[in-house]
Each structure stands twice: as structure tokens, then as C-alpha cells.
Amino acid sequence: MSEPHSATISVLVRNAPGVLVRVAGLIRRRGINIHSLSVGPTEDPSTSRMTIVVDTAPERTELFAKQLRKLVEVLRATAIDGTPSVDRELALIKVNVTSGTRMEIMEIASVFRANIVDLTDRTMTIEVTGRTEKVDAMLTLLTRHGIREMARTGQVTLVRGPQNT
Amino acid sequence: MARQATVPLKPRAVPLKPRATPRAGRVNGAQALVETLRREGVQIIFGVPGGASLPIYDALYDAGPLRHILVRHEQVAVHAAVGYARASGRVGVCTATSGPGATNLVTGIADAIMDSVPIVAITGQVPREVIGNDAFQEADVTGITMPITKFNSLVMSAAEIPQAVHQAFYLARTGRPGPVLVDIPRDVAQEMCVPEFTDEVTIPGYRPVLDGAPNQIAAAVKALAEAERPVIYAGGGVIGSNAGPELTALVDGTGIPVVLTLMGKGALDELHPRCLGMLGMHGSAYANWAVNGADVLLVVGARFDDRVTGRVKDFAPRARIIHVDVDPAEIGKNKPAHIPIVGDAKRVLAVMAAQARAPKIESWWKQITEWRERHPFRYHQNDHRISAQYVCDQLNKVTGGRAVAVTDVGQHQMWMAQWYRPRAPRHFITSGGLGVMGFGFPAAMGAKFACPDETVVAVVGDGGFQMTLQDLATAVEHGVSLPIIVLNNGALGMVRQWQSMFYGGRFSSSLLRNPDFARVAEAFGARGIRVERPEQVEGALRAALETEGVPCVVDVICDPDENVLPMIPPGQSVAEMILDE
Numbered sequence: 001m002s003e004p005h006s007a008t009i010s011v012l013v014r015n016a017p018g019v020l021v022r023v024a025g026l027i028r029r030r031g032i033n034i035h036s037l038s039v040g041p042t043e044d045p046s047t048s049r050m051t052i053v054v055d056t057a058p059e060r061t062e063l064f065a066k067q068l069r070k071l072v073e074v075l076r077a078t079a080i081d082g083t084p085s086v087d088r089e090l091a092l093i094k095v096n097v098t099s100g101t102r103m104e105i106m107e108i109a110s111v112f113r114a115n116i117v118d119l120t121d122r123t124m125t126i127e128v129t130g131r132t133e134k135v136d137a138m139l140t141l142l143t144r145h146g147i148r149e150m151a152r153t154g155q156v157t158l159v160r161g162p163q164n165t
Numbered sequence: 166m167a168r169q170a171t172v173p174l175k176p177r178a179v180p181l182k183p184r185a186t187p188r189a190g191r192v193n194g195a196q197a198l199v200e201t202l203r204r205e206g207v208q209i210i211f212g213v214p215g216g217a218s219l220p221i222y223d224a225l226y227d228a229g230p231l232r233h234i235l236v237r238h239e240q241v242a243v244h245a246a247v248g249y250a251r252a253s254g255r256v257g258v259c260t261a262t263s264g265p266g267a268t269n270l271v272t273g274i275a276d277a278i279m280d281s282v283p284i285v286a287i288t289g290q291v292p293r294e295v296i297g298n299d300a301f302q303e304a305d306v307t308g309i310t311m312p313i314t315k316f317n318s319l320v321m322s323a324a325e326i327p328q329a330v331h332q333a334f335y336l337a338r339t340g341r342p343g344p345v346l347v348d349i350p351r352d353v354a355q356e357m358c359v360p361e362f363t364d365e366v367t368i369p370g371y372r373p374v375l376d377g378a379p380n381q382i383a384a385a386v387k388a389l390a391e392a393e394r395p396v397i398y399a400g401g402g403v404i405g406s407n408a409g410p411e412l413t414a415l416v417d418g419t420g421i422p423v424v425l426t427l428m429g430k431g432a433l434d435e436l437h438p439r440c441l442g443m444l445g446m447h448g449s450a451y452a453n454w455a456v457n458g459a460d461v462l463l464v465v466g467a468r469f470d471d472r473v474t475g476r477v478k479d480f481a482p483r484a485r486i487i488h489v490d491v492d493p494a495e496i497g498k499n500k501p502a503h504i505p506i507v508g509d510a511k512r513v514l515a516v517m518a519a520q521a522r523a524p525k526i527e528s529w530w531k532q533i534t535e536w537r538e539r540h541p542f543r544y545h546q547n548d549h550r551i552s553a554q555y556v557c558d559q560l561n562k563v564t565g566g567r568a569v570a571v572t573d574v575g576q577h578q579m580w581m582a583q584w585y586r587p588r589a590p591r592h593f594i595t596s597g598g599l600g601v602m603g604f605g606f607p608a609a610m611g612a613k614f615a616c617p618d619e620t621v622v623a624v625v626g627d628g629g630f631q632m633t634l635q636d637l638a639t640a641v642e643h644g645v646s647l648p649i650i651v652l653n654n655g656a657l658g659m660v661r662q663w664q665s666m667f668y669g670g671r672f673s674s675s676l677l678r679n680p681d682f683a684r685v686a687e688a689f690g691a692r693g694i695r696v697e698r699p700e701q702v703e704g705a706l707r708a709a710l711e712t713e714g715v716p717c718v719v720d721v722i723c724d725p726d727e728n729v730l731p732m733i734p735p736g737q738s739v740a741e742m743i744l745d746e
Contacts, residue, residue, distance in 0.1 A: 066494035075370045
């Protein structure tokens with residue numbers, strides 16, 4: 001088996017009690033570590049989309065999607081591996097500021113096209129959207145200012161073009 | 166265990182509370198449940214009542230031909246439902262109350278998912294308004310059973326019961342069969358409703374693929390026809406989909422040798438000349454050698470379990486693998502398939518049998534025959550200590566392989582798998598995947614309820630039998646004719662064997678000081694026979710098989726030093742097979 005890597009699996013589920021637990025539980029008991037799992041409604045109010053990023057060997061990804069398809073509430077499970085896709089994550093980052101660092105942090109935010117959504121004399125909260133790597137890169141720059149708190153949504157993904165995810 | 170039961174069930178001359186006036190079609194949830202079960206064709210339910218399921222039991226009180234069998238432990242209810250389902254092919258049904266009742270079903274539900282057995286478990290739940298409050302006898306049973314059910318649901322209104330239960334039966338028996346649990350709060354069972362019964366099931370995320378892709382089947386047929394050393398490896402899926410006749414037709418048409426998994430025993434008549442019996446850890450040497458040497462391996466309704474494959478990369482190392490399974494997630498799970506076919510075993514084998522051409526495999530058969538003659542299963546029966554294998558061999562001879570043999574788990578299970586040669590599917594029932602001790606006797610009782618006209622015989626070890634033998638009371642109460650052969654070696658035999666082979670003979674907690682099982686049986690009102698000498702074995706087996714109207718426990722005192730061989734040690738390959746002591 002080759003090295004573990006991150007795989008993205010998009011799962012379309014029916015909105016029913018316990019679905020999230022069923023999906024997350026299946027992943028757990030197959031011994032796979034979850035990087036991120038995001039859930040939200042789709043264009044059809046009776047369904048939700050889960051985007052799951054897991055550590056798994058490439059040849060296991062499709063097998064894992066097959067296991068997910070066995071769940072009765074799972075309508076689709078797509079292993080997005082190599083398919084061109086749009087991947088986004090949103091993060092809120094609350095960082096320490098002083099009068100001396102405020103301008104520098106605002107510059108960082110501007111470079112990353114991030115929005116400043118809250119500001120006090122000691123803190124600044126920045127909203128950033130992008131690929132996970134972009135969020136990570138910005139965090140690296142902000143770390144030396146002292147990150148007080150952070151919340152990330154985890155990755156959401158859609159396949160590019162007319163093809164269904 | 167305390168179960169809330171404050172309302173006396175019988176006699177019931179005066180109901181405690183007048184029934185709600187029956188207005189047009191209005192019934193309570195429990196009555197809707199019973200009616201749904203009737204519409205599903207359920208004839209028998211195994212269970213134990215309790216506080217949260219009392220409304221259901223009240224509805225069962227006048228449920229007419231729908232029989233409820235009161236067992237003494239919920240674990241027995243679920244194993245009996247499994248035995249019922251496996252012997253008959255119908256959906257087995259069991260029921261328990263909330264909390265401890267429901268958690269006692271867990272082992273049997275896990276057994277059913279591992280062996281793909283269609284059962285429906287109905288559990289009581291605490292009333293809706295106290296769910297999540299740690300109420301008396303509350304347990305999150307849908308949460309607990311999520312990983313071991315094909316599907317489960319908590320029904321939150323009486324009107325939903327018919328649909329939920331109908332869907333449960335549909336899910337249990339279609340596609341890859343499995344256990345489904347329906348959890349019904351007590352107040353939902355009491356709530357009045359106008360039930361709507363429907364035969365329709367619409368589950369958007371559930372579409373089992375039953376017909377194999379024709380081009381893949383054609384490729385498989387071609388591969389088999391061109392093979393020089395083909396083998397068919399048939400598992401429990403062949404029996405579950407009633408594909409025995411189709412398998413036989415394919416074998417008769419092609420002459421290809423067949424090996425069977427523990428779950429697949431009986432899929433092909435084991436006296437069929439093409440049948441090599443069981444493969445795997447304790448399979449025959451010739452079955453394992455055949456698979457090891459195969460150039461094409463047709464795997465049907467089997468899942469490359471580690472007890473079959475040993476070290477996976479060394480399993481069938483030279484074979485092109487054709488894998489037929491109704492569950493797409495099984496294909497490529499443990500061993501990559503060169504020709505994957507998703508579909509129902511019966512349908513796929515029917516097409517294959519119709520298209521098949523016989524390969525030229527005379528020299529392959531010559532080789533297999535030589536292996537078979539050189540290394541048959543063998544045992545040594547001396548004058549004083551009874552060989553457990555001798556008992557299994559005698560049972561096979563006395564019944565002609567025509568009885569439904571149900572085993573528990575351990576050494577006796579493997580000896581039965583080696584020596585008992587069922588002539589038809591559904592005639593060998595055992596806990597394969599989960600390996601549940603305590604399974605044998607309850608499952609045999611369930612099988613006998615399912616097939617009262619068949620001879621059913623339970624073969625158990627002294628360890629496993631003591632896990633569920635209290636239900637001799639149930640079998641006696643219902644006049645169940647059931648021989649129970651205890652292969653009594655005074656030990657947890659398989660544990661003892663592993664300790665002897667891999668732990669330097671340090672028998673840590675594996676030796677048992679047993680009761681006299683024959684006298685235990687008599688205390689329950691059953692018949693008991695104790696067998697201590699080899700020459701008594703055959704007569705005792707015949708006497709037990711002829712006993713009518715009560716179970717007959719035959720306590721056979723066996724040689725504790727006997728090991729199950731051949732054996733491929735765990736995680737190793739055919740090359741490491743231990744053939745003899």
C-alpha cells in the first residue's frame with residue numbers, strides 16, 4: 001500500500017436524523033482519519049452535501065466511496081481524485097493587534113483578499129476564503145502576531161464544468 | 166435484570182383501561198405494527214416483553230396465527246431469528262424491550278450483519294418525551310446498533326409504523342441481506358392512528374444491482390473456458406440468494422472443481438464428485454492446494470475473509486480472479502478482481518451456466534484426485550477416549566447429511582465443517598463471520614421452528630452451550646424435537662488448541678469444570694444421555710434423532726487433547742499449513 005494522502009469525497013445525503021453520525025461512524029470504524037468534514041444543504045432542500053477530506057491511500061479512496069454508498073441515506077458518494085474541482089474553505093481568524101502591527105496585518109489581509117470583519121484596539125478578526133493551502137499560508141504569516149482564536153469550515157468542493165460532483 | 170412488568174398479561178378478563186372506541190380504521194401503533202407484520206407474512210416472532218414493549222405485546226395477545234415464542238434471554242431471540250432465516254430463507258423476526266432488552270440483541274445483530282442474514286429486530290423505546298433524559302431502561306439503541314445494522318430507525322409517530330416496518334423487511338431481504346432494527350417508543354405504540362399500508366417502497370439511495378453486466382459475464386465465461394486449472398470458490402451468498410441449482414448447473418456443465426467457505430457449506434451437494442469441501446484455515450489440504458494452484462478463480466458470494474485467505478498476497482497467487490457479489494463494496498476490498506461482476510449470485514450464475522463451455526482440465530483433475538487421496542481428513546478412534554471427529558463422522562453417516570446441522574463456535578464447529586457433508590443448501594448453519602459462542606442451540610431452535618418437518622440437529626461445545634442453555638426451558642415448553650450433541654472436552658477447546666500450539670501449552674483459563682449436561686437437560690424436562698465410551702456413540706445419536714416432542718441432550722465426553730487439523734496458522738499461507746500432529 002502506498003503512502004497515505006488526502007482524498008476528497010463528496011457525499012450527497014438525504015436529510016434524515018442520524019445521517020451525519022452514520023457517515024462519520026462508518027469512516028471511523030474503517031480506521032480512516034478525517035481531515036475535515038463540512039455539511040450544508042444543497043439546491044434540493046431534502047438533501048445535504050458533505051465534503052469529507054480523509055487520509056487514505058489513493059487505491060483505497062474508491063473502495064471507501066463504495067462503502068459510503070451502502071448507507072441507505074447516501075444518494076451519491078464521489079471520490080474526487082484527479083478530477084478538476086473547485087475547493088474552498090472559509091476561516092475566521094482572530095489575531096492580536098497593536099497600533100504598531102495593525103497596518104501590517106491589514107496588508108497581509110489585503111494580499112490574501114481577506115476581509116476584516118471585526119476590529120478592536122487589541123484584536124482583529126479576519127475572514128478568508130480559498131483553497132486550504134491559501135488559508136494555511138495566511139495563518140503562517142499571522143502566527144507571529146499571536147492568533148487568539150480560529151474557526152475553519154473545512155473544505156467544500158464541487159467538480160468543475162457541467163459534470164455532477 | 167429488572168424488567169418493568171406491572172400489568173399482568175393473563176388472565177385478562179377485565180382490561181385495565183377500556184380500549185379506545187374503534188372508529189373507522191383507527192388503531193394504535195402497536196396494532197398497526199402487528200398488522201404490518203402479518204402483511205409481511207411473518208408467522209413467528211422470538212422475544213421477551215418488557216415495560217416499553219408492553220403495548221406491542223398487548224397487540225400480540227390477539228394476533229391470531231402470528232406466534233410469539235417467549236425465550237429466556239433476548240440473545241436467544243435474535244439467534245433463533247437468525248436460525249429461522251437461514252433455514253427457511255424468510256426474514257427472521259425478534260423483539261425486545263428498551264434498554265437492557267435491546268442491548269441483549271446486539272451480539273446476534275452483529276452476527277447477522279457479518280453473515281448477511283435477513284432479520285428484523287423490533288425494539289421498544291422509552292416514551293418520546295423522555296428520550297435523551299437517561300430515563301429508566303433507556304439506551305440509544307439506534308446509536309448502538311448503527312455499525313451493525315444494514316439500516317435502523319426510530320419511529321416517531323404511529324402513522325409511520327407501517328411504512329417503517331415494511332421498509333425494514335424490504336431492506337433486510339433485498340440486495341445483500343442483513344439485519345434492520347426498528348425502535349418504537351412506548352407512547353408511539355399507544356398512539357392512535359389511521360394506518361396506511363402500502364406495498365410500495367421508495368428509497369432513493371438504495372438501488373441494488375442484481376443483473377451482472379453481460380460483457381463482464383461473457384469475459385468470465387471465456388476465462389473459465391480457456392482455463393487449465395480453474396476453481397470455483399463459493400460462499401454464503403450462493404445460499405442466501407438460493408443459487409444452489411444454478412451453481413450445480415454450472416459445475417455439471419463445466420466440470421470445474423468447487424471449494425466452499427464455511428458459510429457456503431451445502432451450496433453444492435457435498436457428495437458431488439466436483440465438490441472439494443471447505444477451504445481456509447481448517448479446510449482440506451486438497452481444497453487449499455487447488456486454490457493455491459488455480460489459474461482462474463471464480464469467486465461467488467464470498468468476501469475473501471482472512472479465515473479463508475490467510476496472508477492475502479499469497480492467496481491464489483497465480484489466479485485471474487472473477488468476483489461475483491451483490492455488494493459492490495466487497496469487490497476489490499481484500500483482493501483485487503480481474504473480472505468484477507456486481508450482481509445477484511442466482512442471476513449471474515444462471516447466465517454463466519447457460520453460456521459456459523467446458524475447459525479441458527483432465528490433468529488438473531488428475532492432480533486434485535491425487536491430493537485428495539493422499540491427504541484426506543483423518544482421525545484416530547481408539548478404544549477408550551472418544552474422538553470428537555468420530556462423533557461428527559458418525560452423525561454424518563447416521564443422518565446421511567440430510568439433517569439441518571447447526572453448530573456453535575469452536576473446535577466442534579470446525580470438525581463438523583470437515584466431517585458433516587450437507588446434501589443441500591441451508592443444511593449447515595453456523596456463526597461464520599462473528600464466531601458467536603452460544604449461537605448453536607438457539608439458532609437450531611429457530612431453524613426447527615422454521616422447518617418443523619426437517620430433522621434439525623444442534624452440535625455444540627461444552628463452553629458455548631453454557632452461554633445459552635437456559636432456553637432448554639423454551640424448547641421443552643414448545644415441544645421442540647431437537648437433538649443437541651455436546652462435544653464435551655472439558656475445555657474452551659479452540660482456545661486450548663491455540664494455547665497448546667502458540668502459547669507453549671499454558672492453559673490460562675481455558676479448562677472448564679462442567680455440570681452433568683444430561684442431568685441438566687432432565688432438570689429442564691428434556692431428555693439427557695451421557696456417552697462415555699466410543700461404542701455408545703452411534704446408538705446415542707440414533708436415540709437422540711428419534712426423540713420426539715422434547716430436546717435430547719447427548720453429553721459426549723471427548724478426548725481433550727484432540728486438535729483441529731489441518732491448520733493454516735493465522736496470517737500465514739498454504740505453504741505453512743500444518744497437516745499432522
